[in-house]
Amino acid sequence: MKNSSFRYDINGLRAYAVILVVLFHFGITGFTAGFIGVDIFFVISGFLMTSIVVRSLEKGNFSVLDFYLSRGIRIVPALFVLCLTLLIIGWFFLLPTDYKALAKHSLSSINFFSNIIYWKESGYFDTDSHNKALLHTWSLSVEWQFYILFPIIVALIYKIKPSRKFLLYFFALGIISSLILSFIITNKSPSAGFFLLPTRAWELLFGGLIFFIPKDKVPYAKGIEVIGFLLIAISCYIFSISTLWPSYNAILPVLGTFLILLGHQQNSIFTKGKLFQWFGNNSYSIYLWHWPIVFFLHYFYKNDDLTYIFLGLFLSCFLGYLSYKYIETPTRKYLSSLTKLKSYIYWIIFVSILSIISILIFKLDGVKSRFSNEINYIASIVKDKNPRTDECLGKQEGLNVHSCNYGNGPLSLIVIGDSHANAMLNGIINSLPKNTSLVSFTISGCPTVQGLKKINNPVYLCGERIKNIIQIVQKNYSTDIPILVINRTNAIFKGEPENDPTGQPIRYITKPSLSFNETYYSEMQTAYVETLGTLAKLHKVYITRPTPEAPLEIPSLSTRVKLYDLPDKDLKITWEEYKSRNQYSWKAQDIASDKFNLKIIDLSKLFCDKKYCYFTKNGIPLFSDDDHMSWNASLMLTPIFKKEIFGEE
Secondary structure (H helix, E strand, O other): OOOOOOOHHHHHHHHHHHHHHHHHHOOOOOOOOOOHHHHHHHHHHHHHHHHHHHHHHHHOOOOHHHHHHHHHHHHHHHHHHHHHHHHHHHHHHOOHHHHHHHHHHHHHHHOOOHHHHHHHHOOOOOHHHHHOOOHHHHHHHHHHHHHHHHHHHHHHHHHHOOOHHHHHHHHHHHHHHHHHHHHHHHHHOHHHHHHOHHHOHHHHHHHHHHHHOOHHHOOOHHHHHHHHHHHHHHHHHHOOOOOOOOOOOOHHHHHHHHHHHHHOOOOOOOOOOHHHHHHHHOHHHHHHHHHHHHHHHHHOOOOOOHHHHHHHHHHHHHHHHHHHHHHHHHHHHHHHHOOHHHHHHHHHHHHHHHHHHHHHHHHOOOOHHHOOHHHHHHHHHHHOOOOOHHHHEEOOEOOOOOOEEEEOOOEEEEEEEOHHHHHHHHHHHOOOOOOOEEEEEEEOOOOOOOOOEEOOOOOEOHHHHHHHHHHHHHHHOOOOOOEEEEOOOHHHHHOOOOOOOOOOOOEEOOOOOOOOOHHHHHHHHHHHHHHHHHHHOOOOEEEEOOOOOOOOOHHHHHHHHHHHOOOOHHHEEEHHHHHHHHHHHHHHHHHHHHHHOOEEEOOHHHHEOOOEEEOEEOOEEOEOOOOOEOOOHHHHHHHHHHHHHHOOO
């Protein structure tokens, strides 16, 4: 039986939050903005933490150590069991690279700094996110970092002047400051904006505002609740993974959650039902267990199988229920019955045990001895990349242009391009005439197109940087030196399926387009052709046909196909698929070739026959991921470049 102070609306709202997140992660249609469930959790948490801290301060019995312990007792046991379970399962199923990553993420999760790790690795919505079994713990780390700082700051402010009104001023200041940071940082670095506390704190503090508003002073409470749910529903409809988040966009679901909690409806049809209360009770454990299930569905390529998806949804709820009943509840009761010292000792011991295990696995490089040398070699190709990538492959943001020299002796080639060019440099370097060198200008995700912009990245200055590169080349290099341009040209004409899953073009020249239509193709074609023409005014220019693109990461897929006898259908695509994907790229390149006398180098003969294009050769991956050639495999291109550019057999 619930006590009289139990908030059914909060518990029911937790149900909505976890349902949204789970359905989003399982890819259920209609829930492309289900990630707002985390924002709902943040607002709830902010309200509850404010209530606990301020009331304790007013009663004169507040203790920071007690506060930390109560939070730890609530969060750590179930998280510990999850991490340990995944490490045990991972021992039997995860490849060394993946097992090493799991150990790293387990360490950061149990010590609550995983959000910082994920910020440094990649974006939350990137395809790479599905390779991280503990990605969802980023939100726990944000909350825990908030828990560490929040009570100390509030206690210090309260000590200056023990007044709710005085505290309220600082809450307002904190919200405004964090919100401004969220606008600025999310625009400059979407990953930092998404993962870090400074850009998320306003959501938690906004929830805290509710505490300062007496519930008997709230007019039209039922209507306010309805408006709140309406705002959340609208958020689900209008937002997607291409939306900058949180930035100002998160105001909508945050405000919706705020209004629902402000309404304080304890008998609402929206939250009081038994099903809502069940999901609310089990929400934390369901949240913990659902993402690792999603991870394993992707790991064994079952994420598009409806049977496995529904089984995964059921398992998420079932394991969440077991975790709540047999881990969360018993450990909370037991640890709460102990002295503070004993509880802290238990906490330290279990976190230390998991940390030591994780560090050992990481130091042992994922324990490669679990698999054969052949398996380890195939899996390791994911790391077979240009060793100078960090130094030489520029980032998308900013206007600074830098170049890298490869080889020794006089310059015989200039290479301009994106990450595909960077990946192929080994083959190009070895095609150079003896005792000569090349200079490269490569920028990740930046096709050689002047004026190119992105709708989801306001500081994407690719188009300007290409203009700068052309100016540098024309000013500083002899016209006798040829230029080789290598791009993932399909990205500008067809998008990147793994990074642009909404189906709407995210690149544009003058204004965004709602679809890949003829107007869009025409504008991109003109910009691409004119850019090549600008280069061809003073230099002989060579361009490569786009390489085939795989539906999945090839080293990982190849290894799992061999190890677990999975279907190998995705290790190749049909020639017709390759042709269809390339039609607009080929057309634009043909126009540029005819107009400016460019030389097209067709690389498809290395990968394709008349029926298929292959991503492996003799069982060895040719790519380090789904579309970049591996450093060693690019040596297979050497004879082609040697012949086409330098006229040598």
